[in-house]
Amino acid sequence: MPGIPAWAPPGGVPGGTGRGVSGWLWAIGGAVAATAIGASVMFATGGFSSAPDPDLKGYAYKNDLCAATSMTPFENAHFQTKPSTGSAGSASSGSSTENPQHSGVQQPSMDSMWCNVTLTPDGAGSTGYSSTWLNNAVTLHKKSDPTPEFADTYRSWEKQQASVHYKVESVSDLGDEAYLVTRDDASNNNGSYVVLAVRDGWMTYQSTWSSYTSSAGTSKPPTTAEITTMLETSAKETLRRLKE
Known part of the structure; x- marks a missing residue:
């Protein structure tokens, strides 16, 4: 046209x-x-x-997780924080061990905090050998939701093909979900290994008790049930403090 x-x-x-x-x-x-x-x-x-916003439930990063960790349940069970040895940074002291020890790091995808405490029972004599460790770890997930993998992470313990077997149980009244991992080791009455894991929103918390008492030791180690009570009581107060 x-x-x-x-x-x-x-x-x-x-x-x-x-x-x-x-x-x-x-x-x-x-x-x-x-x-x-x-x-x-x-x-x-x-x-x-x-990408969803991280559901941190009010939890915040702490430079010193040990300062936020509730030690009262362990002290009530007659355990004390073992004194540090030597003097950190002193050349004349040879080796030194800080107790408790803490560390942490903030990153774009997550904030991580750790606290390691060596405990000793009240009245422990010099006879025999006894060691108890409490290790706490907290992660604030800022980019990915830990929910889909959290349960499987701990349920997998009881599926391990190893000489040592573990039992995993759900724990109520702690966060959105919580699990207790205990070692099924009836042949070893002198050692204990208990893990308490909690997820509350996008915050994950793990508290691990590991101890060994020689047969010549004078102190009686706590039972798994007693350790569980200590860990759960400490966790409730520690998590509350992480929201302050």
Whole structure:
């Protein structure tokens, strides 16, 4: 058709002139530009992001997890924090051991905290050998939800093909879910290994009790049930403090 460009829209040009084509193209161009600008704003503000916000339930990073760890249940069970040996940083002291020991790190994807405490029972004599360790670890997951893998992480303990067997039980009244891992080692009455794991939102907590008392020791080691009570009581107070 004379006077109509080959790239005109179907049905010809409104009004039969080239001006209609120009206006139509400008309208389309303006719409595309507006859409592009809107998309840029959405991406910049996270409007198109599918990543959920971390559900940290009010838990916050602490530089010193040991300071936030409740030791009262262990002290009530007649365990004390073993004194540090030597003097840290002193060349004349030879070796030194700080007790308790803490560390932590903040990263874009998670914040991690640790606390290691060596305990000793009250009235422990010099006869025999006795050692008890309490290890706590807390992770604030900021990029990925730990929920789908949390239970399987601890349930897998009882599926291990090893000479030592473990039992895993659910624990109520702690976070969104909690599990207790105990070692089924009836042949060894002198050692204990108990793990308490808690997930509350995107916060995960693990408290591990590991102890050994030689047969020549004068102190009687606590039972698994007693250790469990200590760990659970400590966990409730420690987690409360992590929200302060």
